[in-house]
Amino acid sequence: EAGVTQFPSHSVIEKGQTVTLRCDPISGHDNLYWYRRVMGKEIKFLLHFVKESKQDESGMPNNRFLAERTGGTYSTLKVQPAELEDSGVYFCASSRGGRSSYNEQFFGPGTRLTVL
C-alpha cells in the first residue's frame, strides 16, 4: 500500500511569500497529524485532524498558519506570510481511526521549507 506522501519535498521562498504544503495520508486513515522540526530543536506537534475536523490545534505557532482537510482526505498547511523562523522540515503522519494510542502513526518523508 502507498505510504503517506507529501508535496513538495523542498520549497524555498522569500520572507513574506505564501507557501502551501500538501499531505496525502494512507487511504482510510482518519487521523492526520502535522509536525515540524526546526533546526536544532525537537520535532513538535502542530495539529491533529480526525477526518475533516480539527481535533487539536494547540501546537499551531500563530495565525499565519492555516491547515485544512476538506473531505477528510488530503490536508494542506498554508503559511502566509512566511517568516524566517518558519524554516524547517514539516512532517505529516496518519493513523487509523478511533481513540486509541495503539494506532501507529505512519510518517511522510517531510517537506523542507526554507524561508530566505
Add this chain to the structure above:
Amino acid sequence: AQRVTQPEKLLSVFKGAPVELKCNYSYSGSPELFWYVQYSRQRLQLLLRHISRESIKGFTADLNKGETSFHLKKPFAQEEDSAMYYCALSGDSGYSTLTFGKGTMLLVSP
C-alpha cells in the same frame, strides 16, 4: 507539561559493542513511550513501543516509571543500526499525539 529528554546528540560505537540510547520523560499521567528511527534517506518509522514489550532488530526498551526513563538498548550494535533515534511520548488522552525528544544520532563503525 510533557517533555522528553535525550541527553546525547551523538553516540558513536564500534560494531559488536553494546548500545544504550538514553531517554527520560516528564508526564503527570500514564504515558505511552515509543522509539522512532530514521535511517539515512528514509522516513521516520516506529521502532518499538513500551506497551508491546517486544524486541525489534535486537533492540529492547524498558519503561522505568520510578526513574521516568525509557532507554533503548542493544547488546551488539551492527553497522546498519546507524540512524537517528527519537524517543517519543503519547499522553493518556486517547489520541496518539506525540511529543518527541531532540533525537540521538547513532553511528556504528566497522
